[in-house]
Amino acid sequence: MTAQKDFIDVIQEHQQVINQLAGFKPLISQASKLIISTLISGHKILLCGNGGSAADCQHFAAELVIRYHKNRRAYPAIALTTDTSILTAHPNDFSFDSLFSRQVEALGSEGDCLIAFSTSGNSENxxxxxxxxxxxxxxxxxxxxxxxxxxxxxxxxxIVIPSTTTARVQEAHMLIYHWWCEMVDEVPND
Known part of the structure; x- marks a missing residue:
């Protein structure tokens, strides 16, 4: 097998997963509306994930706070994956399993929205x-x-991506949250 064939296989696997996302359009659209209503009502988005999903949390939060494509107002989004003191103190003093729940306890309020990333759906934290x-x-x-x-x-x-390959799942997650960012960009600047 050549490197070129291997790369083509990856592209085809990626495309196969991405093509299935069209079937999730109603749920992805509903989630977009929830994100927008949360933000325009003055509430915040909290995000949690591990590894590459932690990076996705930070990426998505940055797009909401700073901007995606259009200049617009900043929206409150907090990736619970960024504070190294919390990320090291809590597991040391308590448990890695409750790392994010402790932050949700401290930072979350009724009306806020948690976006939970997990490629397996089984991460205890x-x-x-x-x-x-x-x-x-x-x-x-x-x-x-x-x-x-x-x-x-x-x-x-x-929103369950029909793949067990971590990279393909994360690629699909990124496409989804980038579309959510496009929808947030369309909210009128009041």
Whole structure:
């Protein structure tokens, strides 16, 4: 097998996953409306994920706070994956499993929205964050892969990418949240 063939295989696998997203349009659109209504009502978006999904949280939060394409007002979005003191103190003093739930407890309020990224849907720290968000009457959007894992049953809007390949799942997640950013960009600047 040549490197070129391997790359073509990856492109085809990527395209196969991306092509399936059209079937998720109603749910992805509904999630977009939830994000927009959360933001324009003065509430905030909290985001959590591990590894590459943590980077997606930071990427998405930056697009909401700064801008995507259009100059518009800043929206409150907090990636719970960025504060190194919290990210090291909490697991040291308590447990990695409750790392994000502790932050949701401190920063989340009724009317806010948690966006939980988990390529497997089984990351314990993401599950615990979702449980805490539910207790605080926050909305929860789940971006997952595979069968959605245990997280699927805990979120209000489960978006489950039909792949178990982490990279393909994360590529689909990025396409989805970039589209959400485009929708946020269309909100009138009041």
């Amino acid at each position: 993401i599950i615990q964050a979702s449980v805490t968000a539910k207790q605080k009457n926050m909305s929860i959007i789940g971006l997952m892969g595979g069968d959605g894992g245990r997280l699927k049953a805990l979120v209000d809007m489960p």
